[in-house]
Amino acid sequence: MTTAVPARTSFLLGLFGAGIAGSLTPAMQEREGFASGLNLTYRLVDAERLGYGADDLAEMLDWARRFGFDGLNITHPFKQVVIPLLDELSDDAYDLGAVNTVVFRDGRALGRNTDWSGWGRAFRRRLPDAVADRAVLVGAGGAGSAVGYALLEQGAEHVSIVDVDTEKAQACATRLAKRFGDDRVRATTDLAGELATAQGLVNATPTGMTGHPGLPVPADLVREDLWVSDVVYFPLETELIHLARSRGCRVVPGGGMAVFQAVGAFEYFTGVTPDADRMVRHFEELTS
Numbered sequence: 001m002t003t004a005v006p007a008r009t010s011f012l013l014g015l016f017g018a019g020i021a022g023s024l025t026p027a028m029q030e031r032e033g034f035a036s037g038l039n040l041t042y043r044l045v046d047a048e049r050l051g052y053g054a055d056d057l058a059e060m061l062d063w064a065r066r067f068g069f070d071g072l073n074i075t076h077p078f079k080q081v082v083i084p085l086l087d088e089l090s091d092d093a094y095d096l097g098a099v100n101t102v103v104f105r106d107g108r109a110l111g112r113n114t115d116w117s118g119w120g121r122a123f124r125r126r127l128p129d130a131v132a133d134r135a136v137l138v139g140a141g142g143a144g145s146a147v148g149y150a151l152l153e154q155g156a157e158h159v160s161i162v163d164v165d166t167e168k169a170q171a172c173a174t175r176l177a178k179r180f181g182d183d184r185v186r187a188t189t190d191l192a193g194e195l196a197t198a199q200g201l202v203n204a205t206p207t208g209m210t211g212h213p214g215l216p217v218p219a220d221l222v223r224e225d226l227w228v229s230d231v232v233y234f235p236l237e238t239e240l241i242h243l244a245r246s247r248g249c250r251v252v253p254g255g256g257m258a259v260f261q262a263v264g265a266f267e268y269f270t271g272v273t274p275d276a277d278r279m280v281r282h283f284e285e286l287t288s
């Protein structure tokens, strides 16, 4: 006679990164765990406070495994340097060269990326009719690469990438072109020219964050017929989102990416599909 193995209900998770004290992810994960009938604990492990840098990551991962962690989110400055320390990488994380979710399973560390799928899902919920549009992406760092990947994966006709650091814009475009073809993505310095033929604009720079006030693009380029998205979510209503709304543009603020990276990670960690609407409501409570 075989005995059925009961489904896992207890999970120990964490976030490894620097300067993460204000993260809302622990609250989102723990609340959704509770609501799903799981005993889920999520700890912040702030490398900055511990005096740990990139060279210490292998040791940090090792003790996470030894102490029984089931999974980790990984953020700045570890999303790239974690890759060689993993046993397996999903295709999307490989293509992006970045991991934000590590699942420990059967003695192996599996790398995943829910940043791109998080932004993508938030975008599709708000603007499902805009997935095939041409878009201009400003900011080619970690968040920008994830947004570019999501836009192209979901069917954007073309993405033009602008960054004050032109080498970063080029590197991001080259990486995305390898996956999606160089007829669909390019780096450019001609923001006005590219926006003139685009239907959408995404800000993936820190401009507009608390402490970094301002607009990432000149105000006169924000036309009423553009849709406008921001990845910044402190504050939720950035200057860009505020201006775009006031001009009648359809908008996708940064909170959606913050929630849906957690939705995707929850599913990888636990194997349970979370209630995304409940997580959105909880995020709204946390940020109101």
Ligand SMILES: NC(=O)C1=CN([C@@H]2O[C@H](COP(=O)(O)OP(=O)(O)OC[C@H]3O[C@@H](n4cnc5c(N)ncnc54)[C@H](O)[C@@H]3O)[C@@H](O)[C@H]2O)C=CC1
Pocket (backbone or CB within 6 Å): 076, 138, 139, 140, 141, 142, 143, 144, 162, 163, 164, 165, 168, 204, 205, 206, 207, 209, 216, 231, 232, 233, 254, 255, 257, 258, 259, 261
């Ligand atoms: N909503 C969410 O869940 C998430 C939001 N973020 C936010 O995204 C923002 C960017 O984060 P990362 O990509 O990690 O930063 P990063 O530093 O890797 O990249 C930012 C890029 O923007 C460029 N840049 C800065 N100002 C610019 C301007 N005015 N015009 C053109 N390019 C400019 C920089 O050269 C850099 O390449 C941060 O504010 C962060 O809080 C990041 C991750 C998730």
Ligand SMILES: O=C1C[C@@](O)(C(=O)O)C[C@@H](O)[C@@H]1O
Pocket (backbone or CB within 6 Å): 015, 017, 020, 023, 024, 025, 073, 074, 075, 076, 100, 101, 115, 258, 261, 265
């Ligand atoms: O970059 C981020 C933000 C985050 O670090 C947070 O603090 O919520 C959580 C990560 O999973 C995600 O990739």
